[in-house]
Amino acid sequence: MYDLLPLFVPFAPLAAALFLAQSALRRRTRGPAAAVASGAMLVALVLALFSLLLAVAAGPWTLSTWTWLTLGSIEVRFGLVMDHLTGVMLVLVSSVSLIVHLYARRYMQDEGGYRRFYALLSGTTAVTLAMVMAADLIQLFLLWQLMGVLLYLLLGFDLSSRRAADSAAWSLLINRAGDLAFALGVLLLVQAYGTSDIASLFERAAADPQHFALSWLGLPGARLDANATATLLIFVGAMARSAQFPLHVWLPNTMDAPTPVSALMHAGLVNAGGFLLNRLAPLYMEAPTTLHVVFVVGTVTALIGSTIMLTQTDVKRALGYSTVGQMGYMMMEVGLGAFALAIFHLAAHGIFKATLFLSAGGVVNATRRNPNTEPETVSGGPPRLPLWVGLATTLGVPLLILVGVHEMLGISLPEHQGAIVLLFFGWVTASQAALSVYRAGARNSVNATLLMLATLFVVVFGYMWGGHAFEAFLYPEGVGGLARVAIDWTLFYIAIALAAALILLGWLTAFRRVEGAGSGRPTARGYDQAYVWVHGGLFVEGLYRRLILRPAVALAGLVDRYL
Numbered sequence: 001m002y003d004l005l006p007l008f009v010p011f012a013p014l015a016a017a018l019f020l021a022q023s024a025l026r027r028r029t030r031g032p033a034a035a036v037a038s039g040a041m042l043v044a045l046v047l048a049l050f051s052l053l054l055a056v057a058a059g060p061w062t063l064s065t066w067t068w069l070t071l072g073s074i075e076v077r078f079g080l081v082m083d084h085l086t087g088v089m090l091v092l093v094s095s096v097s098l099i100v101h102l103y104a105r106r107y108m109q110d111e112g113g114y115r116r117f118y119a120l121l122s123g124t125t126a127v128t129l130a131m132v133m134a135a136d137l138i139q140l141f142l143l144w145q146l147m148g149v150l151l152y153l154l155l156g157f158d159l160s161s162r163r164a165a166d167s168a169a170w171s172l173l174i175n176r177a178g179d180l181a182f183a184l185g186v187l188l189l190v191q192a193y194g195t196s197d198i199a200s201l202f203e204r205a206a207a208d209p210q211h212f213a214l215s216w217l218g219l220p221g222a223r224l225d226a227n228a229t230a231t232l233l234i235f236v237g238a239m240a241r242s243a244q245f246p247l248h249v250w251l252p253n254t255m256d257a258p259t260p261v262s263a264l265m266h267a268g269l270v271n272a273g274g275f276l277l278n279r280l281a282p283l284y285m286e287a288p289t290t291l292h293v294v295f296v297v298g299t300v301t302a303l304i305g306s307t308i309m310l311t312q313t314d315v316k317r318a319l320g321y322s323t324v325g326q327m328g329y330m331m332m333e334v335g336l337g338a339f340a341l342a343i344f345h346l347a348a349h350g351i352f353k354a355t356l357f358l359s360a361g362g363v364v365n366a367t368r369r370n371p372n373t374e375p376e377t378v379s380g381g382p383p384r385l386p387l388w389v390g391l392a393t394t395l396g397v398p399l400l401i402l403v404g405v406h407e408m409l410g411i412s413l414p415e416h417q418g419a420i421v422l423l424f425f426g427w428v429t430a431s432q433a434a435l436s437v438y439r440a441g442a443r444n445s446v447n448a449t450l451l452m453l454a455t456l457f458v459v460v461f462g463y464m465w466g467g468h469a470f471e472a473f474l475y476p477e478g479v480g481g482l483a484r485v486a487i488d489w490t491l492f493y494i495a496i497a498l499a500a501a502l503i504l505l506g507w508l509t510a511f512r513r514v515e516g517a518g519s520g521r522p523t524a525r526g527y528d529q530a531y532v533w534v535h536g537g538l539f540v541e542g543l544y545r546r547l548i549l550r551p552a553v554a555l556a557g558l559v560d561r562y563l
Helices: 002-025 033-058 084-107 114-133 137-155 162-193 198-207 226-241 259-267 269-279 281-285 288-309 315-335 339-369 387-409 418-440 445-474 487-510 526-535 537-562
Strands: 061-071 074-082 211-213 223-225
Touching: 002 033, 002 061, 002 074, 002 084, 002 114, 033 074, 033 084, 033 114, 074 084, 074 114, 074 137, 084 114, 084 259, 084 269, 084 339, 084 445, 114 137, 114 259, 114 269, 137 162, 137 198, 137 226, 137 259, 137 269, 162 198, 162 226, 198 281, 223 226, 226 269, 226 281, 226 288, 259 269, 259 315, 259 339, 269 281, 269 315, 269 339, 281 288, 288 315, 288 526, 288 537, 315 339, 339 445, 526 537
Parallel strands: none
Antiparallel strands: 061 074, 211 223
16 A cells, blocks of 8 residues: 555645634634644655655556546546656655745744745645646646645735735736646647546657647648647746746746745745656657757746846845746756756755745844944955966866766767756856855965865766766656757857857947036946846846736726726
């Protein structure tokens, strides 16, 4: 009966959520709300660990229980799939949620709606745990929808805050738009292959890919690839939930939510897009065109999110854009076929970002108690870095790591050119960490240099080695793998983008504001204006408000006035 053990993982937080919800409706005193919810999460974590160990020892299994919905000849069955991917996600979600539950015990003690908060927190965790185990695509979609509704309620937890209500409404609006595309993709797959069971979908899509005629559009002879179209539509749903450009604007604006909510959301809920694409990895491997789109969207999101993050002055908003960039990096990995590496990134980022958000709350409170705190300054500035160290750091070390890791693992680098793309982004990330280490240790040039080299080596080597090793663990049957990409064309487009950026920078640098000329006041350079543009999030949110929100409000006003 060990196969029934994973069923009880989401039941523990679900039971706690129902108990706290009914007591909150009866307006009872706070009582042991934190103890009940945290205890249930501890039980869920223990069960998740045992489930993962069983999946490793006994192998993956699927449990289908009963048919709860019939759509013509299609039976939608309630079931669960327990494999290595499910086990990793269960442990990650339950462990992060347990830490958030414990942290919120004192952080939320002076807030109203204490039991309501814990009921929502436990309920969201329970739904997320159930979603990662879903063996049926329609079941997964419905749980995905419920998770989005609970996320909206968590973001709008403070009923007295207009800003929190606005940010929650933004998240609901954008996620529902993405979920509409998700629903169309699900319906297309069910119509094409006659089943909603995920394992059966994989088998039928691989054995007999379906196409739809477009004669009804006046295009005789044209046919639509069901796999490519459905996976692209599902990816739009993942874009909205994981804050991919241009559907990312809701995530940085959720900073008015309580810090525990931000920690759970950035560490777990926004990762749902990466999990969804991994759960459907065999379908995406049958649709290379969709993977190309995923790669482009993820790359653009990673660059834009990381750039905007560097200009933010609010610590939580900077963390929000950092999450946007990291989610783009995760999608870029999926687009390269590195599905297991995306989950490795997902887990590492979840733990890392939860720690940062929970620490940010303490930093903000400490700053409020002592607003005169100033950063430590080092007289004389940082020492100059030797030229050979710079050359070794930027050129030699990444190349040696790239060649060395693939030689040790016996992987042909020309057949896995996606590794070069990932190495570039890993090198950028490691360089950022090395720069931080260098600044922190600027008093001692030798120590700073050694720390920089060690940081670069650990980050890049650990990332590549961990990614390959995790792929063998997560997908022992061989799903995914770094794909061969058109490196020549990729470098060509990067060169074009860099040339355009340099031309734009030159134009902006030559630009001067007319006001203030001759008055003795300093004039602003073009790059100051560029900084304002980046700091404002490239004004994507303003575009949304002008093109969508204002017309929607005006239409609602007309309906309210005349109907």
